[in-house]
Amino acid sequence: MKKLVLLRHGESTWNQENRFTGWTDVDLTPKGIEEAQTAGKLLRDHGFAFDIAHTSVLKRAIRTLWITLDEMDRMWTPVELNWRLNERHYGALQGLNKAETAQQYGDEQVLIWRRSYDTQPPAMTADDKRYPGLDPRYKDLAKNEIPLTESLKDTVARFLPYWDQVIAPQIRSGKNVIIVAHGNSLRALIKHLDQISDQDILNYNIPTGIPLIYELDDDLKPIQNYYLGETAAVEQAMFTVANQGKVKA
Numbered sequence: 141m142k143k144l145v146l147l148r149h150g151e152s153t154w155n156q157e158n159r160f161t162g163w164t165d166v167d168l169t170p171k172g173i174e175e176a177q178t179a180g181k182l183l184r185d186h187g188f189a190f191d192i193a194h195t196s197v198l199k200r201a202i203r204t205l206w207i208t209l210d211e212m213d214r215m216w217t218p219v220e221l222n223w224r225l226n227e228r229h230y231g232a233l234q235g236l237n238k239a240e241t242a243q244q245y246g247d248e249q250v251l252i253w254r255r256s257y258d259t260q261p262p263a264m265t266a267d268d269k270r271y272p273g274l275d276p277r278y279k280d281l282a283k284n285e286i287p288l289t290e291s292l293k294d295t296v297a298r299f300l301p302y303w304d305q306v307i308a309p310q311i312r313s314g315k316n317v318i319i320v321a322h323g324n325s326l327r328a329l330i331k332h333l334d335q336i337s338d339q340d341i342l343n344y345n346i347p348t349g350i351p352l353i354y355e356l357d358d359d360l361k362p363i364q365n366y367y368l369g370e371t372a373a374v375e376q377a378m379f380t381v382a383n384q385g386k387v388k389a
């Protein structure tokens with residue numbers, strides 16, 4: 141039996157401000173730093189030790205990984221950064237407040253933008269100063285790989301080649317792997333691993349900073365998964381994420 145650890149970054153400044161974030165490179169809040177410290181302690185106390193760590197090229201995930209490894213006293217762990225683990229690109233919604241957007245367009249439309257499988261949010265334009273093609277970290281990407289918006293389906297399509305070609309072979313060869321990524325890039329992976337339907341993925345939310353353990357068989361089929369955290373707290377955190385896109389009462 142193999143174990144894979146998935147960790148969504150700790151709370152970011154734009155999680156706190158309830159803004160659509162996507163590829164915007166915001167940092168952790170003090171609470172997010174604490175969440176990452178707690179995640180590291182929990183992993184250490186449960187005897188986890190990683191041979192290799194994967195994360196995105198966004199600092200909220202990178203810093204969460206650093207803090208986690210620091211708490212485990214394993215900062216020497218090899219780390220691989222890849223844009224394919226980035227958050228889903230939220231297009232023109234990036235920067236907007238989620239509750240205000242729901243006020244303007246309705247809870248139903250925001251739920252579709254946030255959680256439907258194949259609907260893309262409105263696109264950013266390539267002349268936008270936030271266009272990722274202008275950012276040096278994406279300079280090696282082909283133009284057709286640089287998103288202006290993404291549905292979860294698009295995120296699955298760019299995440300899976302990295303899973304299939306890089307991460308899965310490492311796990312098969314016996315390496316202990318942690319992936320520190322984002323709410324929607326991890327939903328993309330979980331949809332694939334658990335074969336969740338396009339419909340059911342709509343209700344799936346991942347809390348920040350709580351390690352999610354996947355036990356996999358030799359074919360990397362999930363046997364079971366569980367969070368390293370108290371059930372009520374995990375459920376409350378998932379509920380909070382689900383409600384971020386609703387008009388506040």
Ligand SMILES: O=C(O)[C@@H](CO)OP(=O)(O)O
Nearest residue numbers: 159160161162227254323
């Ligand atoms: O804003 C985002 O990029 C994501 C993750 O924080 O949010 P949501 O949960 O709305 O998909």
